[in-house]
Amino acid sequence: MNKWFKFLYLPIFLLFTVGKAQEKLTIGEKHSIFSKVLNENREIWIHLPKTYTDTTINPAKYPVIYLLDGENNFEYFTGLTDFIARTPYADIPECIVVGIKNTERTRDLTPTKSQKKSPVNPTLTLFADSGGSENFVKFIQEELKPFIKKNYRTQEYSVLVGHSFGGLFAINTFLMHPDYFDAYVANDPSLWWDNKVTIARTNDYLEKYKKFPSQKSLYVSQADNEEQQKNWNSDMTQAIEEFKGIVEKNGSLNYKHSFFKGETHGTVSYPGNYEALKFIFKGFRTDIKQLAKNPKLLEEEYKKLSDKLGTEFIPSETYLNVVLKFMKSNDFKEAETYFINLKNKLYPKVR
Structure with missing residues (x-):
């Protein structure tokens, strides 16, 4: 019984291994x-x-x-x-x-x-x-x-x-x-x-x-x-x-x-x-910890960057989500409200 189990287990294991190997990481x-x-x-x-x-x-x-x-x-x-x-x-x-x-x-x-x-x-x-x-x-x-x-x-x-x-x-x-x-x-x-x-x-x-x-x-x-x-x-x-x-x-x-x-x-x-x-x-x-003390710093820093590079750069929605999560988890309510308003301004929801 044990020998049969070993023979049976090996093909099943290989089947799952091959199946996983077919997943590909695509870079371009x-x-x-x-x-x-x-x-x-x-x-x-x-x-x-x-x-x-x-x-x-x-x-x-x-x-x-x-x-x-x-x-x-x-x-x-x-x-x-x-x-x-x-x-x-x-x-x-x-x-x-x-x-x-x-x-x-x-x-x-x-x-x-x-x-x-x-x-x-x-x-x-x-x-x-x-x-x-x-x-x-x-x-x-x-x-x-x-x-x-x-x-x-x-x-x-x-x-x-x-x-x-x-x-x-x-x-x-x-x-x-x-x-x-x-x-x-x-x-x-x-x-x-x-x-x-x-x-x-x-x-x-x-x-x-x-x-x-x-x-x-x-x-x-x-x-x-x-x-x-x-x-x-x-x-x-x-x-x-x-x-x-x-x-x-x-x-x-x-x-x-x-x-x-x-x-x-x-x-x-x-x-x-x-x-x-x-x-x-x-x-x-930008330093996310500094943003808790001075929420306006984010917009000020991006304005400096935009002026230097000659192209407008704004915080990504992904980054704003990270900032909001940090403010909420650390109970920085004033900063959280500020960044909710900033996110709504930069990335208004489509109704």
């Missing part, structure tokens, strides 16, 4: 968009915030992050944004993440046509397919953004994130088309490109406009990788430092540079993106 969805500008199909990966489909709250609009090199960065980046946007510890608002998968990476992310010759074969031009960044940014601005806006609930605030050539692309877009995005993230950008053409463009921008736009944000990370000791890529290091010096002399821009000791060119994006998002949205997080 894939779309294919035909670009008339690039004359090719482009694959886009989209991650929606956890509250996007929550039917217990009013439909919200979300900032959009456009992530270059999507196939390399999408999986960790979406988890990162979800983690630092969770209530009540949110350092950033929940965001829609749009990962852009590469087809011809060098073509799309470099601003000029390379004339650099191979050191081992002078007849060979390196990066021969380069110089197509203007077409690529046109695709993003005129085709991809309208697609996202049409199909998703988006707020009028967008961030461009890139690494290496992607960082070069982000800075060049900031210089040539500063209004295309509200914030730019460049992780270990390849500013050595084409005899530091981007450094020249930075000086040209300042000569023409005198200062950078005050409500834009630019974050630049720099890797260590012992590259400076080995002189493996000193041109990159020198170019990033030169760019840093120019920007910091013109303090109107919301700018931050971070050097990550011990990080390589290939790993710096992870800590860089974490610090970048916290930097861009600095002032988003």
Whole structure:
């Protein structure tokens, strides 16, 4: 009897185990968009915030992050944004993440046509397919953004994130088309490109406009990788430092540079993106305990953030629910009444 029970138990156990294994965790969805500008199909990966489909709250609009090199960065980046946007510890608002998968990476992310010759074969031009960044940014601005806006609930605030050539692309877009995005993230950008053409463009921008736009944000990370000791890529290091010096002399821009000791060119994006998002949205997080003493502080802090970023931000309904629960459980009746009224004002019930 015991042996039969053991044989019978095993298949039943496996049946339930297999059934549970079929449940999937989904972090995004894939779309294919035909670009008339690039004359090719482009694959886009989209991650929606956890509250996007929550039917217990009013439909919200979300900032959009456009992530270059999507196939390399999408999986960790979406988890990162979800983690630092969770209530009540949110350092950033929940965001829609749009990962852009590469087809011809060098073509799309470099601003000029390379004339650099191979050191081992002078007849060979390196990066021969380069110089197509203007077409690529046109695709993003005129085709991809309208697609996202049409199909998703988006707020009028967008961030461009890139690494290496992607960082070069982000800075060049900031210089040539500063209004295309509200914030730019460049992780270990390849500013050595084409005899530091981007450094020249930075000086040209300042000569023409005198200062950078005050409500834009630019974050630049720099890797260590012992590259400076080995002189493996000193041109990159020198170019990033030169760019840093120019920007910091013109303090109107919301700018931050971070050097990550011990990080390589290939790993710096992870800590860089974490610090970048916290930097861009600095002032988003409020101390819930302080709100009990001064309920008006929440609106005051969001007003400061909105003025700094040039876009209106308001407390999410999810966060207000957390605040109300805290006030009620701790018997802060005056504060509770204040936040009930604030929630009704910002998120009126549909009758």
